[in-house]
Amino acid sequence: MNESEKNPFKKPTSADVARLVGISQSTVSLVLNGKAEGRVSAELQQAIWEAARSLNYKPNRAAKALREGRARTLALVIPQLSNPFFAPVYQGADREARKLGYDTVLVNYDHSMSTQEALIEHLSSHDVDGYVLWDISARSTGLLSQNNVVLVESQIDGYHSIMVDIPHGVRMALQHLVGLGHTRIAHLAATVDTETFQARSRTYREFFEEQGWTYRPEWEVRAPFSLEGGKQGALALLGSSEERPTAIMCDGDFLAVGVYKAAKELGLRIPEDLSVIGIDNLELSQYIEPELTTLHIPAEQMGECAAQELIQLLEAQPTARKVVWFQTELIQRNSTAAPQQ
Known part of the structure; x- marks a missing residue:
């Protein structure tokens, strides 16, 4: 019986995975951290991942962030949090970010220029790797690097954008x-x-x-x-x-x-x-x-796309400015009819 089975409240560790497979913890760490290519056989990698899943092992994000020198956190900056439109935006962005090993924080602002600039200046001093900025002004984005920002519903030279037609x-x-x-x-x-x-x-x-x-x-x-x-x-x-x-x-x-x-x-x-x-x-x-x-x-899909594009910017070499377009769809229900004569 491994330690996790003895104490169901103890969070499984990479050492537990190593004991279950019967190999060294260093080999497990290579696999779980994506550094096993050419160093660990495909069969053993599969066995390690199966053991990790059976133990419900979750990597320690804080430790990984410390090793990488990054917070692995995105900020989704939106106007008017009371608008229910942004709930699926956040759900899409957060779900996609988690798939790729990032957390998402939600930040609200109003549309005034002074509030935008103060907020961006405040955020830039915190442990956030990148920003999805919704409907923000050109002057405000100037406070941030082009390499860690994706804009939504605004196009500014040099920045990646997600747009709706x-x-x-x-x-x-x-x-x-x-x-x-x-x-x-x-x-x-x-x-x-x-x-x-x-x-x-x-x-x-x-x-x-x-x-x-x-x-x-x-x-x-x-x-x-x-x-x-x-x-x-x-x-x-x-x-x-x-x-x-x-x-x-x-x-x-x-x-x-x-x-x-x-x-x-x-x-x-x-x-x-x-x-x-x-x-x-x-x-x-x-x-x-x-x-x-x-x-x-398509609010949820736009959130997903914004997170994907931002993480790609953070983890790859900066690419040329890119604009991703989404289309609208007319949903005909019962609130429209021919005018009375």
Whole structure:
């Protein structure tokens, strides 16, 4: 009986693995640390890994980090932790990082420039190997090396980026509404001054021009990215115009839920009196009535990809700037319909 079997609360060690296989601990260490190539036979390596699995052996990350002179920790830096969009982002990034032997810490910031810069300066003094920075400014990234940063939803010269083709998705959403017969389409925009949100507004205006429509500034209202912001923004859209919009495209599902609240207060039915379309495809979009038509953004896959790209940067020679693109998908549910005549 080995020591782990005698005491089930004792964490298995490489010495336990060595005893089980009947070899030296140094040979086990070569295999478990990935240094066995050409030094330990394939058969013996397999036997060592099988023994490690049977004992539920987990390598000591702290010791490995000390040997390598690295913390083996990534920082996922995101805005607005209250936004449920970021839960699957973190899950994807953390799962991929753990596969590759890294931990992930989650760091929240607001979109103000001073907060971003203070946060980056603070993080750079801590034991973090690399950063996934979501929707961050060029000035803030200048405080960090290009060799340990991956950007998400922003493109800056010299940095790896993970991007979503938001303009294509917004056009799909607007074309869906036009296909239903809508021409009075409003935009509930978030008061977030970053590239991904600027792209939503820019594409909305370009689409109006492409359709030969006159842009109506009163049909584009900016609101805080929150449930209450969505409600107040919708009340402004639906109450201030002589010609009420028949459809609203929202910058996020969070805002769309607020629109539902405003519509109820105004006695408007969705989708009979007002069509609503969101962006993100949050889980809650399937749990409101009627279920929300929305653009799916692959949040979890983006988190996985960001962690992969960052770890590759950390463990390999720096490569040329790379941009990975993700596409959106229109999820048609029950919140959009033809306008009433």
